[in-house]
Amino acid sequence: MKAHCDAHSHRPESLADLTERLRARARKVTGPRQAILDLLRRQRHPLSNREIWRALPPSDCNLATIYRAIHLLERLGMVKRFDFGDGVARFELVREGDDGHHHHLVCTVCASVVEIADCFPVEWERQIAKEHGFGSVTHKLEFFGVCPQCQ
Amino acid sequence: MKAHCDAHSHRPESLADLTERLRARARKVTGPRQAILDLLRRQRHPLSNREIWRALPPSDCNLATIYRAIHLLERLGMVKRFDFGDGVARFELVREGDDGHHHHLVCTVCASVVEIADCFPVEWERQIAKEHGFGSVTHKLEFFGVCPQCQ
């Protein structure tokens, strides 16, 4: 049984490549957008809009601009939304040509995050889709537990 | 390979049984709480706090009370939170002795919901836990697609 996603490399795409992707879509490469992209490309794990805001020097970007920029990047498929069940959306950069599909193991005590290579088997997903007549089926899967340090 | 959860019966627990569970935990059985429980026990699928509020006659319950009651029911394990990725928490009644663990297939167009019997294989979950030294690992899994009517 083969999962339909593998762990992806963590070597970050260069900032130049990222901004090029914006330009290619006729979007402007501005200071705030570069700051956000440059922050995200250094992160291994998803950040919320507010976390991005706090991580950036106050002069770099307004919180409203972050909301707007993240919306844009999400629409362009450059950023993917993850939900760890605490009501806060978090975002991760998606590598060129990738769909960003993967999962996390989140510590319910300290909120540390591990990226997971395994994935729900495609055959099951297809079967579930067929069984109910649904099309274009995907899934969201996240794991929760207590990390070694917090035990 | 066996999933570790099966579809559960949809026959709703009686309101009397539900309120008894409250009383057994030294919580008061009040009008608003009965109204909420009685509404949830008739639902097959999760409702948000606001949906509960709109579904109830205005005089039955204040929105703030619903937030408080749902928090309580969640703490008592009588209600389970689900997240369909749209930023709104939804809640489902959990049957006595059950842990409420199951998954949904949600239409991304009309938001209709189908309950899913399959589940992520326990062995994999255990392996993931072991691999990263995590304890008490569970998961959240939801499927998304386009239902027959919306295609």
Next chain:
DNA sequence: ATCGCTGCAAAAATTTTGCAGGTAA
């Protein structure tokens, strides 16, 4: 009679939007 629960209203927190000026292309 208690103590928990409720409604109401205000506060806090989160996300969206309008607008006027600035800037990438």
Next chain:
DNA sequence: TTACCTGCAAAATTTTTGCAGCGAT
């Protein structure tokens, strides 16, 4: 130049909290 972006501030949401009075037990 000309759209597109941005900061700021206000608005719209969503969720939490304080408080005085009511009511389940």
